[in-house]
Amino acid sequence: MTASLPFLSYRPAVAASGCFRCLVVLLALLLLGLEASAQTINTDAVTRYWELTDALRQNQPITDQAWDEFITMPGNTTYIRNTFLPDPKSKSSLQYYRQALEVVYMPKHDSVRRAKLQAKEQPYVLIEDYKQREADYRQYIQQTVQSPDYLPLMYRLAYEYLPAAAHTKVPDLKMYYTAIGNGATSQKEGIFFSLKVVVDDDKAKPGIIEAHEMHHQLIPIKQFGTIAAEDKGLMWALRGIRAEGIADLIDKKALYQVPGDPHRVRAQFLDPAPRAILRLDSVLQVVAGGATTGKSASFYQQILGFSGHVPGCYMARIIEAQGHRNALVAEADNPFAFVRLYQKAAKKSAARPPLFSKATMIYLATLEKRYLAQVPKAG
Known part of the structure; x- marks a missing residue:
């Protein structure tokens, strides 16, 4: 979802002063629109996740091509690099996560799924959460993330622990949401969130994990010259x-x-x-x-x-x-x-x-x- 320029209507002014006021208002609205358009919220990776899991529910496995396309989406690439371990043999690897994803969502693997959940084995428990609470996650995307109050809230919470000079906006801010893993990271490419971490943290206090990552984008860095x-x-x-x-x-x-x-x-x-x-x-x-x-x-x-x-x-x-x-x-x-x-x-x-x-x-x-x-x- 990308914020767009507000709709502007126009009527000829009947006086020079009125025309001037119209221009001032027009300029202000344009500036607001430009600022808003620089704040981009991308939920494409979430949408694609639900498409993949809908197919899994029909016992249709994820093809290698579909998986590669999914994990290289802008909302996933940086997040994955900072969340999963590179060793394919690790239970914290992306490869193991893919296997668990198919077990949890495909009905033909239900006996294995139940055994893994009974043993409280990760990431099966995490993926089961995404499966069972999908309605909550969809509601969060539709109502909270797309709310006009969403960005102002996270900025306001971040400002509480920033000096006045840092009460600015992040130029060309990009925020990405995904539905794998359970974390968040702030990087030069933008801010990346899993749906689970934002929804769970939101119950304690709305906007806190988003504000935490926003704080990383805004906090000033003291210069110390060239570090040996x-x-x-x-x-x-x-x-x-x-x-x-x-x-x-x-x-x-x-x-x-x-x-x-x-x-x-x-x-x-x-x-x-x-x-x-x-x-x-x-x-x-x-x-x-x-x-x-x-x-x-x-x-x-x-x-x-x-x-x-x-x-x-x-x-x-x-x-x-x-x-x-x-x-x-x-x-x-x-x-x-x-x-x-x-x-x-x-x-x-x-x-x-x-x-x-x-x-x-x-x-x-x-x-x-x-x-x-x-x-x-x-x-």
Whole structure:
């Protein structure tokens, strides 16, 4: 669905002043129309999914050609790359997902389907959800996604954790929806959502997962000049912790308030965080001492996982809980400031969250100062 230019009617003006007012109104409407047309919502991959599954319900398997065409649709390509594992033998691979899709939807495989569901095996349980709740997902596409209030809502929620200068619109925004997997990702090609994640999160608070991903598009990035090769891994980690941590205040906070924590916020993002902080601190102490190993992005990813959600979500919650939300938003562009704010908040917290060591804080301050010094000052 692409927003189009508003319909404009025209009548000759009877006076020069009236004509001028008409031109002003016309110009305003044109500008609004141009802004709207730059915001594109694409649900083609969802429509194609339902076409494929309709055939599966008739025991017609998906041909290789049809599958290849489906997974290379604009709404699927980037999402798949960031959601599924490349190893075809993995149960988290796209190849395994295709097999499970046919088992769940084709009546001739019903005995296998029931056995997989009884064993609570993924992705069979996930695909069964898409099958059983198809009416809910269709309604979401028809009523929510196509609502004129949809985009303004996600912008408004994202703005709550952005400095005023970042309260802008994403130029030529493209948003894609698909009906496979259970995730969302913000990339240079656009924002990609699975229907399951948006519908489930919407029940906790409308628009939160969309706003989370929108926040990634809008958050300013502080410039530190050219990052040395040995520091790129650490900068990747710090930026990820900051970006995901702040954005998690938009959606994870609301999800965690759902009784019983069905979204497993505590298990996935909060409980593992203290250990991740201590592991990160141990690594940084070694690095501060002059070590030259273990500095790649993949190394830090093994420590953190979730591209920064752990421990970012936990750290951001501590910062906000101790009254530092305004400072967090004001310095949202600076990953070093995020760590400093956490350290300050953690010292005040009665929950006694883990602190970074003095050696780590000195090292990070030195690193920040070094890179800021090479950035030309404005004016």
